[in-house]
Amino acid sequence: MIGASVDKCSDSVSSAKKDKSGGSENPAAQAYLDHLLQNGALEGDSGAPMEMPPWYDEALFRKGQSFMTKYRFLITAGMFYGLVAVLAIPSILRVLMCTRQSSTCLTAFRRYMRTILHTNAWYEHPASANSKFWTSLRAVRKAHSKSSRACSKLGAGQITQKDLALTQFGFIGYATLGAARVQLYDEEYLESTTHMWRVLGYLLGIKDEYNICGRNWAETKLRLDIVMRRVYRPALENTSEDFEKMTKALVEGLWPFNSTLSTGSVLYFTKRLTYIKGYEYFSFDHLPGETIDPKQKLYYYDLGWYDRLLVTYGLLIVTYLHKYSIVRCYLNFRVWLNELVFHYLPFLAIWQYGINNSYVRIFTKDGRDKEFEFHLKAD
Template identity: 25%
Template sequence: MERCEFRNLEFLMKGAHTSSCGQISEPHNHPRHCDASKLMRGQLFFRKNISSCVFAMLCSLVCGLSVSNLLEPLVFTNASDTPRKSLYRYIQTLVHVIKWHLSDLCDADSPARKSLDKVRKMHDVVAEVMTKQKTDKKVYLSQYDMSLVQSGFVAAIIIHPQDFGIQPNVNDLDDYVYLWRFIGTHLGITDQNNICLNGYLETYTICEQIKNKVLLQALKHPPDDFDFMAKAFTDGLNILHKVRLYTPEAVINFMYDVFGQNRERQSIANELRIMTFKFLVKLKLYVPGFQILMNKLVMLVYNLVTNNYQEKQKQS
């Protein structure tokens, strides 16, 4: 797709009737226009801000469950409808996301590329099974749906970096957008629906439109399973912390503050949680070394999970 027009949300919605399945049959070693050094800079940006990026993705996921197109496949798979199942599912997702930032994406045999291929195939299987079992002729995990999924990983970071403890730098953010252009392509997103195709400015504009016209509208009228699935996710996270640090209400209203939206006052416990999120963000921004410490905690979880998986593989 040639860069011939400034795309917007309406443009992306054209992909609602196009499946994301089977978009890549044989991934290329070096995709067209691949800038290896820019990919590496995007990966470095993530690693330097990994705890902030993971927290932004966590908040985006809780809010994103209010979008029916994104919630329906999760409900269908029954893989995240209890706290423990949800914790397992999303730790595995986190492991995949971190892998995408640790090795050479231009090498088809690297752990990052193998992970991308595996995730794409899992999406394909879910979409195919849903299409076979449902009779409404709807396109599940469509190209438009994948645009929304992609925004869940990048939008909060691109639009509100400082609110998540990231020092804003347009060049760094443009590198990160370029990285997710590559990741999106290898997850089966076409150029038409890859929100990161044309650099930082277009991606920023599209993410703002998704926030205002899709996410905030969905949060006003979430689907029936939203409360149940969001609570399963936050309760699963709390298993890690041994305290009830997260609730859907705390996360959503923290995001309302980030977005500059009016909101209702929450319970004392949830207001304290929101204050805690903001305090941790300030520590990352203004206390030298705190971001590094939090990054190491995230990587500790990643290493524990991957080492445990490798041990099980050896024993089987």
């Protein structure tokens, strides 16, 4: 789940000091980013009790949960590419490498399937006492605490507020900032999703001052935008060999869950969502205030024919057809059916990983959480 580590704040800060578009930053957004990268890199879990924050709005939270049914494809796709992008953050990558949760196809498969199941629990179960909603959140926060202490002892750093907030971007960033790129202009979705993930961030140990989700969508949009441009964009422009290996393990590991995934197309989609130069497909694939350089090399043409087919098909579907209800229903149904089949009979995973490794569960039969397994480098 939300994995991370401390560094001395130098991984992302230097590249985050310049606005590549040449424009002036919103002062509040800039202050948030500076505080997050400098002070957030020095603080661990908030220590707040597992109870709803004083600003919790039950009706708005439930509305946010309800959008998983309406926009399941958008939310799950945005989350997937967001979690690929998270691997480009050096401090987060170090902890994942330390815990060995994503270094092989099998471990990456099981980690991401747990992520899907936990996220679904947050969307599908009521936030009432003793529900699976709370069981899941407690399990995830406990796992963060355990891995943070262990990796800190091994020199990989602890999980910090900065890392938690940057991973929070992975869950919500592309699914909200990218909504307009698939012609989705649903303010109610954006507002309620913001509140829901603000609450989830709080319950997972993020202090309000570092929470990437603000009091409303307007404030959150500014935070997400500056984090994407000033942290994720430079990080994905200068990825490491370890990032490439972990991404390859993740994509190939998830092949039994989605056989249309390929490393080339996944990286292309992720970098396009982050507005990286050379990953423009349409003429409008640039940030406000920027223009596409006609001499810029287009990396689409470096892809193999199958990757190009996946990119072209995927972008045409989501850009021009996702706005129609019947297409959204079809895409949502495919995701739901895939998860259902994987719960009861993950035949491709059984063929690749064996029966015992293929059935991933986060709850025991009596509703309690299942312990996370760690395989630290020192083991």
